[in-house]
Amino acid sequence: MARRSRAFAALVALVLSTWAAAAAACPVCFSARNADNRAAFVETTIFMSALPLVLVGAFLWWAARRIRHHEGRASESPPQRGP
Amino acid sequence: MGTESRLAISRGTGEVVAFPVSPRRRPIASSGVIGMTLFVIAETMFFAGLVSAFTIVKTTALTPWPPPNQPRLPIESTAVNTLALLVSGVVLLVSSRHFARDAARAVRWLALSAGLGAFFVVFQGAEWVALLAEGLTMKSSTHGAFFYLIVGAHGLHxxxxxxxxxxxxxxxxxxxxxxxxxATVRVFWYFVVALWPLLYWRVYL
Amino acid sequence: MAQPANQEAPGSGTRQSETLAPPAGHGEHEGFFKKYLFSTDHKAIAKQYLFTGMFMGLIGAFMAYTFRFQLAFPGSHVPGFGVVSPNEYNALVTNHGSIMVFWVAMPVLIAAFGNYLIPLMLGCDDMAFPRLNRLSYQVFFLSVVVLLISLFVPGGGFGGAWTAYPPLSSKAEYSLTPLGSTLWLVAVALEFVAFLIGGINFVTTTMNSRAPGMKLYDIPIVVWMIVIASLVFMASVGPLVAGAVMLLFDQLFGTAFYDPARGGDPLLWQHLFWFFGHPEVYVVLLPACGIVAEVITVFSRKKLFGYKTVLYTAIATGIVSFFVWAHHQFVAGIDPRMANVFTATTVIISLPVAEMVFVLVATLYGGSIKLTTPMLWALAFIAEFIIGGVTGLFLGASGSDIYLHDTYFVLAHFHYTFVPIAIIAVFAGLTYWFPKMFGRHMNETLGKIHFWGTIIPFNSIFIPLFLLGLAGQHRRIYSYEGFPELARPELQQLRIIATVSLIVMLCFQLVFLFNFVRSMFRGRIAERNPWKANTLEWVAASPPPHGNFETMPTVYRGPYEYSVPNRDEDYWPQNQPA
Structure with a gap:
């Protein structure tokens, strides 16, 4: 239960943090030219951050599956393993 | 790699080397396919960078987008060309299915796939020549610059x-x-084929 | 890989063409050029990378000496260089940064150690693609040549800082170095191509060429680290290459990608650069941590505390490293909502790194510690890197970053991370694997003199710079004489302390060079396993011949079985049957 309430608190903090207004942060935060531009920056940031994880993650998932498959067969006649 | 040393032994002495049945080295897939897949991942990120930059520049444009005084991109004819490239990918898939059993048939399908690919590249080149004649250049606007950069990068690939x-x-x-x-060559061609519709969507539409 | 015994794996015939024609460089009798310039042997390529990296390190160090001298004694004659002009100052600072990151840290940590260790530690005779490996070094060598040429073209070397922000980098009328900036960009791009090829090789080799019996959790940590770093590099370098192409077009063809007056956006470059630039920090950090982990386990004669924890924290670091780059834009202009998120992720990434440090300390706890030279370097890495990591928190928090942005505090912070990574951990690795690389021991006394002569001046260089940064001293300024509040004598004293310490530190590197070269030819002969370590590279002869192992080893256990109870010896090599 403690873990769940902590996760909830973290979620609340995350949501609150997105409420920040430009005026509260810094004078140069107005450099974005319009709402479209701000939205484009947020969208591409999310896209660019997530894409490598998806690509490398998919690759590693595939590799791990194949390796597990091979190691499964290897264990049918295992070499003597120490501790 | 393990293979080479084992083969080197057999080359040097001429003996047949007895390979232990187990335990043994277990490649998880062809090295070429793994290497090419990793390369494709890096390339995907390259195009992601270009497309993201384009997405942002669209919103910082000084004029309405696309710039009104610039030629329109040939959306319809490129759609046909896109279709040609997609068919080429499918044909290559068919060719690979035949490769193990009926090599002659695989070669025919492979030739068709390469032919469709060549058609795509030539068609793109012809469109570029037309657009350049109409006045869309890399220096005329960021629209033109990104168009030639992204489509050109894909064309080179x-x-x-x-x-x-x-x-x-x-x-x-x-x-x-x-x-x-x-298989290694196929991975790269599938990448080129699969990437194009996404670029078409982001750049042309 | 055991091709003949592996019919069922799809695509196991990869190397058919290569078995017909033996790969170049695998013969017994080769000429000098073939052996040293066109070798496909991973050990020869590793040494090529190592020596090139060390050579570039000397150039980078000389540059640091010249501009530090200028800062301490503005306008005076720098011995060995002459008077530093403002343009030269910019070029020196820029190229010092570029060289140390791209031509020293990357080739030595990733390429040299990766090439040397991965096949040996995995128990195979070479990389998966030996000829691509050779190509990788050749492209890298070309990038070195292009960079060195760029320093001597008319107008001088590029001076727009190693981050190359436009418009300074994109317009010749601002940078004043039209040739220098283009050549610099080309050199960086070539260098990325070299490491892309190298990284593909590392990952493929680790997946396909492990010794029989070596499961994923039997792979030594340093190999894991280099593989994870290579994956992070490959997934992050693309956007920077895209940005570099755009920058090159702006320079050469007059396009307007980064020109706001014509519809472009200069901020784009900052995002594309740091999308690579920040993961890059972890690309070099992870192999450094791996080297230190190997050294610490061997010299505390104890099992690595939490092997899987180290592995998972490394993966976590790799993942989070893609979510931190925008903290470089806190001042340049960023959506405040994003600033909050990136502040949080930046602080979060210190957790896995801190965990790695805890694991290393826990490995030390209760061990029978031997303070050899490599161990001293490894311990120094932990101590100094913690200072770098802790000061990073002040910069990650967007509030304090707005004050500290672009001051010497930032500079001191990243030198406290990069010097432990690229210098201290490399010395730990070099002194540790030297017997394997050259078959001889290095001199321990000289090694310890070099150690203390490096560590003490290192701290007295950068602690004054922290103080200067807090006093508000901005980076990339040729002379502070024009700023009354920064030209105060007590601040100038700090600059002089830093510069004198730098000169002392550089002098002590001569001790290392002497020791290194002398030991290569005159050192005490090393046996196969002088440190009594478990990993497979110590099974091969010192130095390992072509093909590495007499008989291909089989692996029976993990790499860190030290001081196992009820055994006579306190180590248990991976290839020794139970």
Whole structure:
């Protein structure tokens, strides 16, 4: 239960943090030219951050599956393993 | 790698080396396919960078987008061309299905796939010439600059992949095409094919 | 890989063409050029990378000496260089940064150690693609040549800082170095191509060429680290290459990608650069941590505390490293909502790194510690890197970053991370694997003199710079004489302390060079396993011949079985049957 309430608190903090207004942060935060531009920056940031994880993650998932498959067969006649 | 040393022993002494049945080295897949997949990941990120930059520049444009005084991109004819490239990918898939059992048929499908790929590249080139004549250049606007950069980068990849397909075709005709080399070339061509509709969507539409 | 015994794996015939024609460089009798310039042997390529990296390190160090001298004694004659002009100052600072990151840290940590260790530690005879490996070094060598040429073209070397922000980098009328900036960009791009090829090789080799019996959790940590770093590099370098192409077009063809007056956006470059630039920090950090982990386990004769924890924290670091780059834009202009998120992720990434440090300390706890030279370097890495990591928190928090942005505090912070990574951990690795690389021991006394002569001046260089940064001293300024509040004598004293310490530190590197070269030819002969370590590279002869192992080893256990109870010896090599 403690873990769940902590996760909830973290979620609340995350949501609150997105409420920040430009005026509260810094004078140069107005450099974005319009709402479209701000939205484009947020969208591409999310896209660019997530894409490598998806690509490398998919690759590693595939590799791990194949390796597990091979190691499964290897264990049918295992070499003597120490501790 | 392990293979080479073992083969080197057999080359040097002429003996047949007895390989232990177990335990043994277990490659998880062809090295060529793994290497090419990693390369494709890096390339995908390259195009993601270009497309993201384009997305942002669209919103910082000084004029309405696309710039009204610039020529319109040929959306319809490129759609046809996109279709040609997609069919080429499917044809290559068919070719790979036949490769193990009926090599002659695989070669025919492979030739068709390479032909469609060549059609795509030539068609793109013709469109570029037309657009340049109409006044869309890299310096005329950021629209033109990004168009030529993104489409050109894809075109270069298509040319390289086409070179790979032609190489595979020549080897396959002589019957010396290794299955793994073919698989490696295929991974790169599928990348070129799969990437294009996304670029078409982001750049043309 | 055991091709003949592996018919069922799809695509196991990859190397058919290569078995018909033996790969170049695998013969027994080769000429000098073939052996040293066109070798496909992973050990030869590793040494090529190592020596090139060390050579570039000397150039980078000389540059640091010249501009530090200028800062301490503005306008005076720098011995060995002459008077530093403002343009030269910019070029020196820029190229010092570029060289140390791209031509020293990357080739030595990733390429040299990766090439040397991965096949040996995995128990195979070479990389998966030996000829691509050779190509990788050749492209890298070309990038070195292009970079060195760029320093001597008319107009001088590029001076727009190693981050190359436009418009300074994109317009010749601002940078004043039209040739220098283009050549610099080309050199960086070539260098990325070299490491892309190298990284593909590392990952493929680790997946396909492990010794029989070596499961994923039997792979030594340093190999894991280099593989994870290579994956992070490959997934992050693309956007920077895209940005570099755009920058090159702006320079050469007059396009307007980064020109706001014509519809472009200069901020784009900052995002594309740091999308690579920040993961890059972890690309070099992870192999450094791996080297230190190997050294610490061997010299505390104890099992690595939490092997899987180290592995998972490394993966976590790799993942989070893609979510931190925008903290470089806190001042340049960023959506404040994003600033909050990136502040949080930046602080979060210190957790896995801190965990790695805890694991290393826990490995030390209760061990029978031997303070050899490599161990001293490894311990120094932990101590100094913690200072770098802790000061990073002040910069990650967007509030304090707005004050500290672009001051010497930032500079001191990243030198406290990069010097432990690229210098201290490399010395730990070099002194540790030297017997394997050259078959001889290095001199321990000289090694310890070099150690203390490096560590003490290192701290007295950068602690004054922290103080200067807090006093508000901005980076990339040729002379502070024009700023009354920064030209105060007590601040100038700090600059002089830093510069004198730098000169002392550089002098002590001569001790290392002497020791290194002398030991290569005159050192005490090393046996196969001088440190009594478990990993497979110590099974091979010192130095390992072509093909590495007499008989291909089989692996029976993990790499860190030290001081196992009820055994006579306190180590248990991975290839020894139970």
């Amino acid at each position: 298509a040319l390289a992949a086409l070179g790979g397909l032609c190489w595979a075709l020549l080897r396959a005709r002589r019957g010396t095409l290794a299955p793994d080399a073919f």
